[in-house]
Amino acid sequence: MDEVPIGRRVAYWRGRRNMSQQVFADRLGKSKSWVDKVERGVRRLDKYSVLHEIADVLRVDVQLLLGKDPQRRTDALNCIDQVEVEAIRSALERYEALPAFFAPFAEVPPLDDVRKSVRHAWLTLQYARYGVLTRALPKLLCDAQAVDAAYRGGDDAAQEAAHLLGQVYQIASSTLRKLGEHELAWLAADRSMAVSQRSGDLLLAGVATCRVGNALLALGRPRSALEINVNFASQLAPNGCRAASPQQLSVYGMLLLQGAMAAARIGDSASVRDLFFGAEEAAGLLGADQNHYWTSFGPTNLRLHQAAAAVELGEGGRAVETDREIPRDRFNALPPERRAHHLLDLARGYAQIGDMEQAGTTLLRGDQLAPSEIRCRPIAHELMSDVLRRTRGAPAQPIAELAEHMGVGI
Template identity: 60%
Template structure:
C-alpha cells in the first residue's frame, strides 16, 4: 500500500513513533487522552476537523499536508528520509555533556549494560552499511545519550576502555551520517569527539579510523590540504607505532589503507594528480595483502574498494572518462559483494563521471541503479539531489521513464 493510501491514523502513529513519543506524551502534547490517541491510531476514531489535524501536525513538527499524505515539498515516497527535527535531535545529543551531570544538577542516567550497548552499536553499523539512514538517525539519538554515560560509570580501567571503544564508534557513525546529510560542522564535531574517545581506549587502529572521519569532515568544510596532511601523517605514524608486524595484520592494513584512500580523495580535491596517484598505488598494495570480502574496522577495505576510490578520485580531478573506464573494469560480482552504501555511493560517482563527458543517458541509468541498491543513499542526500537536478537541467530530450519517475519521487522538477 502506498503511503498516501495509508489511513491517517497509521500516519499519526508513524510520526509519533518516529519522534520517540509514547501515546501518553503525545496525548499530553495535544491535550487529549491516551485512549483518544489509541483510537485514532487504530482507525476507530476519525480525524475530520482541520483544527485538530493542525494541532497534531504541530506536535509532531510536520506539515499538515504531510500528515494527510500530501507532502508539499517532496512526494511521500520520500517520507522515510531524515528530517530537520531528527538532525536537530542529533545536534542536541552532541551538545549534551552527560559526563558533567553531577555538576549540572541533572538526574543520574542509568548506564546501559555493555552487552546491550554492543548490540546497539552493531545495529547502527548494519543500518549505516545498508544506507538505512532514518533508522540509523533514531538509533544514534539514543546511543549519543547512552554511550558517554556507559564510559563514565564504568567501574574498572578495562571496562572504561571497552566503553570508550564503543563510544568512538558511535561518534564515527554520527560523523559519517551528518556529512552525508550536508551537515559538515556537526560532522566535524562528532569526528573530533571520536578521536578523543579513541585515544582513551588506547587502540591505534581505532584512532586511525577515527582520523578518517575527521579528515572527511575537513574535506566537507573545504579544508582539503588539512585533510590530506592529517590522513597521511596518521597513516605513517600508526604503522610506525604498530611496528614490523603491521604488514601481516589485515586489520592494521585495512585501517592504513583506508587512511591512504581518504588522503587520495583529499589530494584529488586539491588538484594534485601526482599525489593522488601515489596514495592510490600505496593503498592498492595494502589491499592486496587484505583481499576482498573483509570489513575490518568497518572499512570495507580491499582491492575493489580501492578501485571505487580510484574512480571517485578521477571524478574529483575532472577526468570523467577515466573514471568510467575504472568502473567498466570492476568485476560485477566484486562490486555486488560490497555493502549497499558503498555500491550506491559508487554509482553516484559514476553518474557524475558520465555527466562530465556528456553521457547523460548513462548518468541517469547510474542514478536509477543507485536508487535500486540503496534508496536512502539517493533520496536522503543533498548531493544526489544536486546531481539529478543537474542532469535534468542538461538533458534537453524526453529522458528515460525511470529517471523521470526517480525525479518525481525525489520532488525534483524536470
C-alpha cells in the same frame, strides 16, 4: 527561537546549506536584493506560499522558519528531517559525560545492550538506511555516553565503553556528512578522536581520523583533510620488523584512500597517484576485501576510490574505464552503501563526459540498490538537476519519476 525574526531564520538556514544570497535567490526565482531585504527584515514574508517555497529550497520544515516545533514529514521514511537533526544535535551537546562537573546519568543501560545496538547501527549505515539510523541515533548517543561515564578507571570495561562511544560518534559523523549536516559531522568526528584515545585502541583512533578528514573535506578544507589522513597513516605504516595485522592494513589503507580523495579535490595528481600506490600495496597484502573496523577496505574498494578520485579531478572518462575493470562478483559482495555510493560517483563521471542518459540510468541503478544514498544526499540532488537540465527533450519516465521522488523539479 520564537523571538528570532523570520528573516534571521532564513539567513541562518541559508548559511547552513552553504548557499550564497545569489544562489538562494536564483533557486527561488527572486533577486539578490529581495533576499537581502528579507534577511534584514526590511521586506515582510506574509505569504504562506512563499514561505513554503523558501522551506523547500532550504530543505527544512516550514514550521522552523515560523519559530515553531517542526512537524515530522510523512514522506521522510528514507531521509533525515529537522526533528532528527535537532535531536542528534541535542545529544551531541550533552556534557553529563564529564562526571567531575555534572551529575551522573540517571539510567545506565547494560554494556551488552549498547554493544548490540552499535553493531546494528553499523549494519544500518552500511545498508544506507539513513532514515532508520537518524531516528535511532539520539538514543544510541545518550546510551553510549551514559555507559562511558559509568565505566571509568582504566579497566577492560572502561576501555570497551569508550570504544563503543567512539564508534557511535563515527556512525553519527558519517551519517550527518552524507545528509549535508557538515558542521555536526565534524563535531561528532572530533569527539570520536578524543574518546578513541581513552579506548587504548590506535586503530579506532585511525578510523576516527578518517571521519575527521571526511568532515573537513565536506567543509571545503581539503588540505587539512589530506594532512591529517597522511600524518596518521604514517603511524600505522607496515614495516619489515613485523607483519601487519589485517586490521592494521585495513585502517592504514583507508587513511591513504581518504588522503587520496582530499588530494584529488586539490587537484594534486602526483599525491593521488602516490597515495593510491601505498593503498594498493596494503590491499595486496590483505588479499581480499574485508570489513575490519567497518572499513570495507580491499582491492575492490580501492578501485571504487580510484574512480571517485578521477571524478574529483574532472576525469569522468577515466572513472568510467575504472568501473569497467571492477569484477562484478567482487563489487556485488560489497555493502549496499559502498555500491550505491560508487554508482553516484559513476553517474557524476558520465555527466562530466556529457552522457546524460547513462548518468540518469546509473542514478536509477543506485536508487534500486540503496534508495537513501540517492534520494537523500544533496550531491545526488545537484546531479539530478544537472541531468534534467542537460537532457534534450523530456527525460525518460523512470528518471522523471525518480526526480519527483527526490523532490527535484524538472
